[in-house]
Amino acid sequence: MLHYLDNAATTPVHPQVAQVMVDVMTRDFGNPSSRYPLGGRAGARLKEDRAAVARAMGCTPGEVVFTSCGSEGDNWAIRGGAALNKRKGKHIITTAIEHSAVLQPCAALEREGWEVTRLKPDRAGHVSVEQVLNALRPDTALVSMMLVNNELGTVLPVGEAARAVHAADPRVLFHTDAVQGFLKVDATAKGLGVDLMSVSGHKLRGPKGVGALYVRSGVKLPPMLLGGGQEGGLRAGTEATAQIAGLAEACRLSRGAEDWKCMSALKEYALEELGKALPQLKVISHGEAPHICAVTLPGYKSEVVVRVLGDQGVCVSSGSACHKGKPSHVYAALGLPKAWLDGALRISFSPDSTREDVDALVSALTQAAGSLFTTLS
Secondary structure: OOOOOOOOOOOOOOOOHHHHHHHHOOOOOOOOOOOOHHHHHHHHHHHHHHHHHHHOOOHHHHEEEEEOOOOHHHHHHHHHHHHHHOOOOEEEEEOOOHHHHHHHHHHHHHHHEEEEEEEEOOOOHHHHHHHHHHHHHOOOOEOOOOOOOOOOEEEOHHHHHHHHHHHHOOEEEEEEEEEOOOOOOOOOOHHHOEEEEEEEEEOOOOOOOOOOEOOOOOOOOOOOOOOOOOOOHHEOOOOOOHHHHHHHHHHHHHOOOOHHHHHHHHHHHHHHHHHHOOOOOOOEEEEOOEEEEEEEOOOOHHHHHHHHHHHHOOEEEOOOOHHHOOOOOHHOOOOOHHHHHOOEEEEOOOOOOOOOHHHEEEEEEHHHHHOOOOOOO
């Protein structure tokens, strides 16, 4: 039996989401731009789905642009925002614990002559508003701060920072990577006061291959793709109607605070049971977000532990799936001892996770700790 506790990497597609996608692919499969009735139905459904995603994001439908994933949204926001605001200056502020989809575009811009300030977190994985304001310069064009860290579960003060930055300099664009925070914490685009916000479907029981970028009305972001004029002329190409329908249905399925309460209670249960079964286990981050926590077994190699657990049908990770086994820049930024870094594990939940999943994790991890050799690190 599979016990899946790596929901920060991806989530199983909800059966209701899958059915909606099948309906679109087999019944309402027309091109939304076509003029005959089949195309008209597809166009009408696309309009309804855009409105559903906009409601979940807390903005107007005209401020939602569909993308292929969160990484595309991040790249577009960073590079597009920089291009839009380059006359103001060539300085970007971000954090050292962002997803690679933010850090890599920033690094690419750096190679093109931009300056990038990467704010370091404290030992608990937090970055303060004061750090952002202290880094602000007259030539700052863009600030990008994630809403929820994907490896620690820490919630960054995006709303407070966006308001403070805009108060200090209204011309600065503020982007947030909300991929891990969307529908997991009480935050919306308008409520946060950001200019750009990227989200992804497969983190919330929706399909892979679809995301959305909030572009605040009045922000003239350069187009991602030129062609037929879809997505308000910002991203050409026939819309991926089935994936978009899946994202919209996943948004409709969210129960908000009810889901958050269930995931938070399960996380606390997991940390309590792991602490009792494995006294040597240390908590790296409880995570303020309800669905992510990070722990470590000092002296063990996390990649080995992950494989051993996987062989028993228990899925957790050693950090972001995008690292592919490489050391996590997020954990390293905390200044943890090497033994803690080597043994780090991320556990993440969805509204469908159960106590049985946690019990299986505790049992498998206890067996692994008893059978594996520790290292000298």
